[in-house]
Amino acid sequence: MNFSRFLSNLAPSTTTSRNNLLKLHQRFQLSTSSIKGKKPRESESQNLTPLFYEIRDILYSENKTSVQEESGSSLRGRTQPQDAGDTAGKTPCTLDVCENATEKGGLLSSNDKQMGASGDYDVSPIVHKITGIVRDENEVVSMEERLQNACFEYSGEIVEMVLKRCFKVPHLAFRFFNWVKSVEGFRHNTRTYNVMIYMAAEAKDFGLVDALLEEMGKNSCEKNIKTWSIVISHCGDAKLIGKALLVFERMKKHGPKPDLLAYKLMLNALCNAGKADIAFEFYKEMSNDGMLLDERLFKKLLQCLAASGDAFQAHKIGEDMIRTLEVSEHEVYGLMLKSLCVTGRIREALELIREMMNKNVNLEFEDFETLVKGLCKAGRINDALEVVDISKKRNAGNNNLYDIIVHAYLMINEFPKALDLMQRIKDLGQVPTVATYTALITHFFRINEFQKAVGLYHEMIEIGVDLDCAAMTAVITGYLRQNCIFEAFGAFRIMKDRGIKPSKKFYRIFFKELIKVSGTNDILKIFKEMEEASELEPGDEFIQQVTSYLKRKGEVDKLNEIKHIQGNRNCKAHPVGNVEKNKAKQDQIPSDHQHDVCQISQILSSSMDWWSIKEQLEKCCIQFTPEVVVEILHNSRLHAGMALQFFSWVGNHTGYRHTTESYNMAIKIAGQAKDFKHMRSLFYEMRRKGCLITSDTWTIMIMQYGRTGLTHIALRTFREMKERGHSPNESTFKFLIKCLCGKKGRNVDEAVKLFHAMIKRGCRPDKELAEAYLSCLCEVGKLSDARSCIASLQKTGFTVPLSYSLCVRSLCQVGRLEEAIQLINEVDGDDEQLTLAKNTYGSVIHGLLKRGDLKAALAKIESMKQIGVPPSIHTYTSLIVHYFKEKQIEKVLGCLEEMKESGCEPTLVTYSALFRGYGRSV
Template sequence: MKALLRCSKSLLIDPTRRNSVLVSAFSKSSKSKTRDTKSKIQAEATSITSLFNEITEILGSHVVQSDQTNQLRVPVSEESNGDEALVSCTQCVRENASVGFSNVNEEANQCGGVVVSEEFDVSPLVHEITSVIREDDDLMASMEDKLEKLSLRFEPEIVEKVLKRCFKVPHLALRFFNWVKEKDSFSHTVGVYNTILSIAGEARDLDMVEELVKDMEKNSCDKDIKTWTILISVYGKAKKIGKGLLVFEKMKKDGFEPDAAAYNIMIRSLCIAGRGDLALEFYKEMIEKGITFGVRTYKMLLDCTAKTENVEVVQSIADDMVRICEVSEHDAFGYLLKSFCISGKIREALELIRVLKSKEVCIDAKYFEILVKGLCRADRMVDALEIVDIMKKRNMDDLNINGIIISGYLRQNNVSKALEQLEAIRNSKHSPRVSTYSEIIQHLFKEKEFQKGYDLFKEMADDGIEPDSVAITAVVAGYLGQNRVDEAWKVFSSMKEKGVKPTWKSYSIFVKELCKLAKYDEILKLLNQMHASKIAIRDDMLSWVISCMEKHGEKEKIEQIKALQKKCTFHTEELGQEEELVDDCNHPQVVQHSALPPASSSVDILDVQEISRILSSSRDWERTQESLEKSTVKFTPELVVEVLRNGKIHGNAVLRFFSWVGKRNGYKHSSEAYNMSIKVAGCGKDFKQMRNLFYEMRRQGCVITQDTWAIMIMQYGRTGLTDIAIRTFKEMKDTGLSPRPSTFKCLITVLCEKKGRNVEEAIRTFREMIRSGFVPDKELVEDYLGCLCEVGNTKEAKHCLDSLGKIGFSVPVAYSIYIRALCRIGKLEEALSELASFKGERSLLDQFTYGSIVHGLLQKGQLQGALDKVNSMKEVGIKPGVHVYTSLIVHFFKEKQIDKVLETCKQMEEESCEPTVVTYTAMICGYMTLGKAKEAWKVFNDMKEKGTAPDFKTYSKFINCLCQAGESEDALRLLSEMLDKGIAPSTVNFRTVLYGLNREGKQDLARSVLQKKSALIAQRKLHQTCGFQRLQQKSQTIASVSLVP
């Protein structure tokens, strides 16, 4: 984070950035507002509504001007236009990922043999060899025999060119390489190895990649910069970020300075993995070295960083796009707007629109489309339709908009509205897009509305719109869902007749549906057809088929599948990886019927569910182990991580599973798997097992990073063992690891909590974090200032505010957090004094703090003052947010004014202000305080029906209220519901229900509470003898508990 801060500052003060007038203006005018994006200040929802109303008034005020007249572009040279300059910035990532294919190896060109063109190989020899390789891959020996008969000398440059031409058939390329490298006359060159490494990497065969690297070392073939870049790309695409980072560091140690391609691939890989913090560190290094990359990588970096609270950094990246890549400011704003919308930052998106309009930047159809899509993704359909109306008034017809609106309705499962919108398009002068039809058809089939979906498919053809592979595949899946296999085959075969080529995904869906019906003859027929069409058959598809066949005892057919699998080894997947970052509303079929797991994981969710079901089905480990042995699931570290993540509440079973799977032949735990197992043990307060896992992780040679230490710090700290957490933090530094921002945050957060609070150590650690150059996020500042205010250390709180201002933290946001903390502890006068003495932009601070002031006034019983404050904010266009309404509801319940409560709820509904889980919890407690248990249960059930899931606090407070009201039996029912929902009740929850049942004379039920508690402890802990209380006592007496020998 320190490097990131220096990077953003150096970019912002760069004189060359003056060309980016508009982007910089946005950075200065709205950065303090956008820092508030993810805050817990609950006025956010209503302030967005207010801002949206302002934006719609602005956008609807006059007709848009031509895009060309207002487009502001950084001057480019006369020799090249903006697009050419953009291309010159860097190669596209596809070139970088397959950098081994970009040039012919110079060393090879010095050897004797056929000279090949640098740009396109037209050599007859290469063509002849390639034809032999790709001619017939059905017979395993045919290719090798034919190659022998050619009697050619296979020079390195010829081999390299042949391999490049076999990129789409990696299994054949690898066969050819394995054959040719055994020839006595063959010379091992780095160019050949680079090419075959790229092919093996595309095939996702990491074992083969590692074997090839060893083979290079064995044959004394030194790596070049392209080799390192290819390895980084391979591990990045496989989401092995740890290995990618290690390769990057090793490359530098071997004396190779990373080039633009290496940095480009590293940053893209980190963005795909969601590690924006690391991506920004690499980006900073690039800028310092004067290295640049293209717009595509900039867009990925924008999308990744937009998910964080570092909005200033996001804006500085947009500035760089204009300054470095010579992207027009108009386009840069579009990318920035899209990133905000993708990340759900609607407020920031609306702020950007307002700034654009104030700067008289052209708001064209592209901006409208991005904004509408963002609103639909945020389930703000009414607002999206309002924007569409403005577009119609301004005669801005955009065919994409209709599809986006339909996608939004389908996202809400409002099929009737989607069909109405489709009919409206058909009645207009426009025809619906094929993708729009396909999406609705898919949704109807998914909802078991086969006839409606098929009728729409026929209407599509009647309107003269040719269906694409997605629509046809949806119909195939629909027929199979009806067990009408013959009709499904007819529709699938009609693809070729219509000139539509079945995709890998089409075959995948067909195979999955046939597996559900156990139609194994049909599956074999389909797979053979797929193989004949030279479409890659992935291992996960074949494994799924084999698993299904094993359940039905189809041994003979399994052998046929395995024989086919041997032919298809190393088939590469033909799905784009980069597209997974952006969820296009017009193409939801990417995720709806995909046989692939989500982009963030390479694990089949069905495998995770199967293992999780086995682990939770029995408490008898021997039976569980027997079921695991019978399972056909292929255990990988990624699968184990997901199983651990989903089974935290079943700590005993999943930790036994972790130990069991680690002893299997051919399997080895990854660092990520160990980290997750340590977290599971800590969540169950099984600290002995947590330490054992740490020691085991070190013995196994796994990389222990700051993340591992941060997990242990958090697990100790959250249970009040802050002394051990502090020692663990120091021991991490003793090993040579420097704390990251996340490590500092973990320690400071637990030190500020009431359980195990250590204010002096929190102050020391926070100051160390600031000295290290890291900027704390808003959540950490809230915890820290809240803690200081609670203990009355306002002097240190003021010092914190000064420090935050010096390192670039938004001053209004910092003061709003401080004022909010004062209001929470009842120091309203001090809060008002701070507000009055603030010397910055007062209107902005008022906007941030008025909800807190209202809350403080209500706590003091000053209802009229609170209402006056609300009305004064309404006058400046700021409507009450959900937290203001919640504060009013709490106050009216306290005053026993039910009519005012209902009136407030009605106002919320009229203002389209959705209640949060905090609002519902306040109402439940309010009704229970007034003895209205029936109404409380109604609110509790309503919140679940409306999609708001009760959290731990809701359950805890409801349980407490029920026991106080003498309804402990209902509280016991809530305990069971918590367990069913995967929420672990606390010791206080169990004790409250136990005491309540005993008071009511229900001793039998009270004993069942003790049984539930014991069962939960046994379920979560592997070592029940190492109790939390014992460890707490030990932490107070032992001088140190060292994890480092």
């Protein structure tokens, strides 16, 4: 980008402004040149080796002392000032321009929320009529002529509200904006110009933005802070940094003086564009004026400076963060390290680690993971392996580090090395993660090594690796591509038996591969099975694939059967698990309306063409109520597009008004379809129309962001919820913490803070949340936080055996058996310890067998028998798998005999282990 081009296009009129812009131009060029200088050189890569060896030696020497420390030490806590906002990070996607965090408010005033009260009379009927004329693109009579004939009286408030309601049709809004200038006695004010400038900027028509700003000047219309903030925000989003800088200088020259929001918007845009030098200059100006950054912008500026290689300024920002926000020193270093590794600055990353060691800042698992990723990205996989070994000796690593290296080998087609590494993991007595197995299985299928891929799949089941949807997707896809349809269905049944919930991506891939190799009977059979048995029913995209396939094959009868199933689905009773809940819902709807609900649901699922559906809806003589609409939306949630079109259509009916419940359902449907822009639009429409926004509304949005891995947006929405005076409830905390503990978008530190906040507020976590939270803590090695969780659970009503058993099982799952056994022994009281031992000994035995310690496992089983606790079927199954692995068939038979005598009935998993074991031993 050439900044001088902007100077020529938008030349300022004074010498002082030119001097200021020249300084910014010089900073801009320096920043650009620093970015261009990021290309790696061979000589620099060679010079990294001595530095790496120095860091390695320091870490090895530190290991002698650190190995004695507790591996699960937690970071020092921190608190954020209450006035630290998150304003600059909010995308201006609605008419609440930038959602100003200060008292100035957005474009929507409090009056708008009440549908516009002007003085002593309600203007909303007039606004509604004008909006109807503007949005109705009548080809016979022009909008201007119809408005002229209507003889309405126009005020600034009325025009502003009409423009806001025409946000989705900006071309019509602009025509109305220009026409209303000709109305006698009317003159645009700052608020109406702001709305129009916002709409033009949102459409990225910056030529129109400049014209409107110029017109404001000619008409002596004052530009307020919001005017300039709109332009700066949108220029930043469009990466027009030069133009944003010019606008900021004009703001300083013409007034009003830039406030905290304007500086935040400018700083945010500069950081996003990687202009670290200029961003730091802005930060210095803010500091001199006593303006404080919030935590999010501090982190963004720190990462921007670190990525640019400006270590000195990055350290200064880090020091300010520690002083201002009470952020731990480790977290600051962690952010810098991550930025350096992501941008490939390995030399600077190693120097930073050396500095951390000199300052006695402990290296946690996240730091090792970041460094390993950076080294692999830079092609230094051997160095990454050394770092993994060091982390293991310091008790600061887990098998996720090996996952990174296996994937790195596969990315450069070093498949033999990836296999050797996996064998090395096994030789160390550790179990490779499901991600490692999935990557290798996928690669085997890709190179047509079918038997080896299937062998790895069976190995996963035998050693008790927790399968996930990604692994099963790879296995089933491989089976289908080899035309092994029976085996694919068998794997699908195992998937359901283990409680693995198929994702939409899984169904899409399954149908795509199944259609290639299977006949129409198999297609219809699996379609019915998914329809009846699966929690996630096939959506529109899957039905489209099936119907298209059946049309090509000429299977008219089967096509009609699919359509019949599709139409009847919406009128079926809800799943058995929700009988009471759904019965209560149905009781709220009069029996004579049940037919209406089914009729509309069938119409919405009958076609993908909204206009044909709309014609059918207009022929129906149904009196819509909010309860009926909510039920229709619930039934049609899988047809998200049609459901949301229906929601918009029914909202325009005379005498009907959406309620909080109907908006909540529509917001949930939009979020489940990952149409987050529409979801937010519904939320702002809800607020604009004065509908009550509850904690459930916020919780639904947070849950939809979190379940797709957008946890940073979920957290931002959570903060926004609290800023607007809504108190989070148990469901809010539960869904957000579970999302933060998941594989996608994991953020353990935030999860810990939220869990403590939840307990402090008096909200009681349930068993599902406690299991997910403890499993995450044990997986990343935060054992002190796990112990703190046990104490918190007991305060909220969990019994001692239950709270301890949840933690023990989590520890056994990640291979921390010593810590698990130590935790069991800590429990006081014979009765409670006995109960805990009964609840957890199966997990302990399974963990011991996974490690290969048969002697300890048998001793544990014998000790439990002596206190009257016989082995369970899961314990016997674990023993059978282990004996087959060691090729000890006699002991397998002995196990089966003992099972018969004790009355244990084999499960599907037991039989699967027997078939696979015998097949391999033959």
